[in-house]
Structures are given as structure tokens and as C-alpha cells.
Amino acid sequence: MSSLDAWYEEYGLNSRETARVAQLELAREDPRIYSLENDLAMPTVPFHKEFPGRHIQAGIAESDLMGMAAGLAMRGKVPYVNTFATFAVARACEQLRLDLAYNRAGVKVVGYYAGLSGGMAGPTHHSTEDIAITRAIPDLTVLSPADSYEAYRAVKAAARHDGPVYIRAGRAATPRVHREDYEFIIGKAVKLRQGEEVTIFATGCLMVAEAQRAAELLATDGVECTVYDVHTLKPFDEEAVIEAAGSSRLLVTLEDHSVLGGLGSAVACTALEHRPRPVLRFGVPDTFCTAVAEYEDLPGLYGFGAEDVRQGVTKWLRQNPSLSR
Numbered sequence: 001m002s003s004l005d006a007w008y009e010e011y012g013l014n015s016r017e018t019a020r021v022a023q024l025e026l027a028r029e030d031p032r033i034y035s036l037e038n039d040l041a042m043p044t045v046p047f048h049k050e051f052p053g054r055h056i057q058a059g060i061a062e063s064d065l066m067g068m069a070a071g072l073a074m075r076g077k078v079p080y081v082n083t084f085a086t087f088a089v090a091r092a093c094e095q096l097r098l099d100l101a102y103n104r105a106g107v108k109v110v111g112y113y114a115g116l117s118g119g120m121a122g123p124t125h126h127s128t129e130d131i132a133i134t135r136a137i138p139d140l141t142v143l144s145p146a147d148s149y150e151a152y153r154a155v156k157a158a159a160r161h162d163g164p165v166y167i168r169a170g171r172a173a174t175p176r177v178h179r180e181d182y183e184f185i186i187g188k189a190v191k192l193r194q195g196e197e198v199t200i201f202a203t204g205c206l207m208v209a210e211a212q213r214a215a216e217l218l219a220t221d222g223v224e225c226t227v228y229d230v231h232t233l234k235p236f237d238e239e240a241v242i243e244a245a246g247s248s249r250l251l252v253t254l255e256d257h258s259v260l261g262g263l264g265s266a267v268a269c270t271a272l273e274h275r276p277r278p279v280l281r282f283g284v285p286d287t288f289c290t291a292v293a294e295y296e297d298l299p300g301l302y303g304f305g306a307e308d309v310r311q312g313v314t315k316w317l318r319q320n321p322s323l324s325r
Helices: 003-011 015-029 062-074 085-091 093-102 130-135 148-160 207-220 238-247 263-274 295-301 306-319
Strands: 033-037 055-057 078-084 108-112 141-143 165-168 190-193 198-203 225-229 232-234 250-258 279-284
Touching (some): 003 015, 003 148, 015 033, 015 078, 015 108, 015 148, 062 078, 078 085, 085 093, 085 108, 085 130, 085 165, 108 148, 130 141, 130 232, 130 250, 130 263, 141 148, 148 165, 190 207, 198 207, 198 238, 198 263, 207 225, 207 250, 238 250, 250 263, 250 306, 263 279, 279 306, 295 306
Parallel strands (some): 033 055, 033 078, 078 108, 108 165, 198 250
Antiparallel strands (some): 141 232, 190 225
16 A cells, blocks of 8 residues: 555545645644634534634634734734635635735635535535635635545644645535645646546546546547546646647636636636636536535536536537647
8 A cells, every 4th residue: 555545545535624724734743823713613523622823713704804814914824714715705705805915914724515516505605706806816826636645745844834725625525636645835736647648637626526527527538538636726837738828729627616707717727828828617507516415416407527528528629620839
């Protein structure tokens, strides 16, 4: 068993839990680490029991939660805010923008239930606009890990990062993506698969795994794809896009986020500015997702599952046979 296999064996596949474990481990090493939340205490990761003096339960008051965290950061602490992604970004947007980013307060916000991972909780708990909002806020770093291991690494990297950070996390267990250890570098996408014809850029829990599955399906059709795990949305790895645009016929994006303003927009803008190349975007359509279903079924219901990517790519290649690399 490899060291990474052993890691998954110990920590599991739930990014929500591994993000908490990382905070607890950091707190054991650094007395500046604080955990703040609003009624989301996780009994399986007892930060509140081990460090009661560094755990703040703010109740359902996200704006106050951000203000408290900003104050701690300005006093030299390293606070982690744990809350639902939609409440952190949409409800407390003003505090995220002004208290944290404008003051460059070193608060690390972990937004759970990102994308459609809230599943049956519906649109009130879905967070499909958060990348668009946070990428537009100056001095705010935006991370979107692909699985539980990368969520763990992202939380630890955020502690070392100067300034505020927003980290997307899911709700339940999602497929394992990373098979080999690697150096997690903020701003540097990770190439998971090499192909010659199409490059797929994917971000977030479930979506990177779906991109890998789409690449496997396309391989059976004779289409070889490169797959990137884009764990950082800001600062964005433009070099990866420029390189792919120079070697692939088509760029594809896959995200559990609105097709407006997220990864697809970042890739398309980068390609347009530096090396124009067609971009096919897959993500949440411009609608509220009201279907009642398990999380893993929702991408297929809304047109951005692995099979949708396969069909969309093969259709595009069939319709554009003369467009070469």
C-alpha cells in the first residue's frame, strides 16, 4: 500500500471531514489557529473539545462570523470560518469583500455544500454562483479541491498563504481522484492525464472525477484527452490553458457551478486573450436546480455529467473535422 493509499484508508473520501481534520492538525502545531462556525460543529472532528478556547460558535449569523474572523486575523490569529458556501459568499458577501479582502485579513473561509452537493436540500443550499463572485473580489484567493485528499492539502496550504482564502468543499463522500502524491501549489493546475486531441479542465469534488470518466469514455471512441485538475480558480493558471490551446483542437471545461462566470469563463477569456481556441463549457445551466435527487445524479440531470461531455465533444469534433491544432 502506498503512502497515499494509506492516507485515504485513514481519512476517507469526505472533503467536509478532511478539511476539519486539517484544521485540527494545524491547531495542534500552531496556537494562532482558530475555528469559527455557525451551528456546524462536527462531532467526529472534536476541535471544540480539544481547543475550546480557540473555537467560536457564532450561531446562524454569517455576517457576524466574518467580522469576528477579520478581527482575530487583524490581531495576528489565523482563523478558519466553517459554514455553508452559499451563506459565506452570498449572504455575507459584503463582509467577505470589505472586512476580509479589502483589509487583506488572513481569514480562511471553508464553504461546505459547494455547487449542487447539497443535493436534496435544493436551491436554498446550492452554491452555484460562488466562484463567479469570489473571483471578482480583489486579493481573495479561491481554491476548489478535487477530492478529500486535495481538500486536506488546500486547507493546510491556506494556513501558509498570506491573505484571505476561500475554499470550496462538498457535503458527502466523493470519488477519489489523486492516486499519487504531488506538491500542492496554489495557482498551479495538476495534469492528471495526457492526450493529443482535446484538453478537459475540471474543478471541484465530483467534477474532476467526472472529467476523468469522460476522458475514459472518449478514449473508447478514439479521442484522447488531456485532463487537468484546476484546484485554484484565483490566481488562475493561465500557462496551462495557453499550452493546451497550442496543442489541442478543443478545450473543454467541467464544473459544478454556473456556466456563467466560473472556470469556463476563466478558460475562455484566457484562450481568447493569448491563443484563441474553441471552448466547450459544461456546468450548471442558467437556472435554479429544483430536481430532487442524490448529488451524484444531478450533473446528468442538468447536462454536465461524464456522458454529456462525451456526447458534446464527439458531436463538436464531428461537426468541425477541418479545424486542426
